Amino acid sequence: DAGVIQSPRHEVTEMGQEVTLRCKPISGHDYLFWYRQTMMRGLELLIYFNNNVPIDDSGMPEDRFSAKMPNASFSTLKIQPSEPRDSAVYFCASSFKVTEAFFGQGTRLTVV
Amino acid sequence: RKEVEQDPGPFNVPEGATVAFNCTYSNSASQSFFWYRQDCRKEPKLLMSVYSSGNEDGRFTAQLNRASQYISLLIRDSKLSDSATYLCVVNRGTGGFKTIFGAGTRLFVKA
Numbered sequence: 001d002a003g004v005i006q007s008p009r010h011e012v013t014e015m016g017q018e019v020t021l022r023c024k025p026i027s028g029h030d031y032l033f034w035y036r037q038t039m040m041r042g043l044e045l046l047i048y049f050n051n052n053v054p055i056d057d058s059g060m061p062e063d064r065f066s067a068k069m070p071n072a073s074f075s076t077l078k079i080q081p082s083e084p085r086d087s088a089v090y091f092c093a094s095s096f097k098v099t100e101a102f103f104g105q106g107t108r109l110t111v112v
Numbered sequence: 113r114k115e116v117e118q119d120p121g122p123f124n125v126p127e128g129a130t131v132a133f134n135c136t137y138s139n140s141a142s143q144s145f146f147w148y149r150q151d152c153r154k155e156p157k158l159l160m161s162v163y164s165s166g167n168e169d170g171r172f173t174a175q176l177n178r179a180s181q182y183i184s185l186l187i188r189d190s191k192l193s194d195s196a197t198y199l200c201v202v203n204r205g206t207g208g209f210k211t212i213f214g215a216g217t218r219l220f221v222k223a
Contacts, residue, residue, distance in 0.1 A: 033211065042215035043156070043199065056210065091155060100146065101211060103155035 006092050006104035013111055018080040021107045024073055025094030033101060034067055034077050035091040043091075049075065082111045115139055116202050118214035125221055129190045133217045135200030136182045145176055146201040147185050150216065156199055159185075190221045 005024040013019050025032045033048040047057040049069045057067070064083070069075040079086055087110050093101040118135045125131050137145075145162035160167065162174040162183050173186040187194055200214035 035213075043213040045211060045213075048211075099144075100158045100161070103157070105155050 004092055004094050004102050004104035006090075006107050008107060009105065010108045011110070013082055013109075015083055015111055016081045017111075018078065019082045019086075019109060019111075021077040021090050021092075021109070023075045023077070023092030023104060025075070025092070026102055027073065029094035029096050029102075031095045031097070031101075032069060032075050033093040033095075034075070035093065035103075036088045037091060037106075038088045046077070079109075082109075084111045087111050113138060114215075116200055116212045116214040118200050118217050120215055120217060122218040122220055125190055125219070127190055127192060127221055127223055129221075130186065130188045131190055131219065132187075133185045133198055133200075133219075134182055135184070135214050136180075137200075137202045137212075138181065139202070139204050140181065142181075142202045142204040144203040145183050146203075147172075147174055147183075148199040148201055148213075150197045150199055152196075156213075159198070187219075190219075192221050192223060195219055195221045 007022045030051050034046040035043050036046055037043045044059055046059045047067045048055055052069045065079055067077045089106045089108050091103050091106045093103045095101040116137050123131055147159040148156040149159045150156040160169050160174050162176045164176050166175045171188045175184045197216040197218050199216045202212045204210055
């Protein structure tokens with residue numbers, strides 16, 4: 001398996017623009033997680049899905065953030081409109097049941 | 113207070129040294145525990161799971177103390193390649209399944 005695949009790897013955008021991050025989890029995994037990592041706040045769980053259903057989105061910072069998982073092999077995290085404070089590395093991870101989470105390589109987002 | 117707390121370090125140790133990290137968690141309903149390793153500008157990767165009986169993987173030993181709600185990681189005979197950030201991870205199932213990461217402990221091993 002290729003592992004968790006995220007795209008793009010790097011994204012630079014202007015404040016106010018819409019940003020869409022993409023994730024393909026490992027086949028057969030039933031949990032998918034979106035994390036954000038910054039120097040100040042560390043690794044924060046934004047939202048997670050179980051069998052494509054959003055279970056807990058309490059970590060989503062505000063309404064500008066939304067996430068979808070239309071099927072078992074694809075998820076998106078959207079920020080609209082983006083702000084400079086959204087600059088961070090966004091990781092997607094997947095796992096089978098409550099076990100080890102496998103991370104993608106992350107998307108480094110810079111909002112200028 | 114954070115649900116999972118770690119000493120951020122950094123720990124600066126010479127090659128060959130033994131170093132130990134501790135991590136405390138506040139939710140007694142936590143069910144499973146892990147140590148992850150994260151290299152600079154890379155994604156976190158599982159280092160080892162932590163079992164109640166303690167477990168060892170080569171130079172690495174992990175311990176869990178449920179009564180005191182802490183887990184530990186011991187690295188023996190440190191190598192330069194051990195330099196990384198070590199993340200304590202706790203899964204809890206009540207109040208909704210959640211994976212909580214500690215902020216990480218930075219380790220630098222020097223020649």
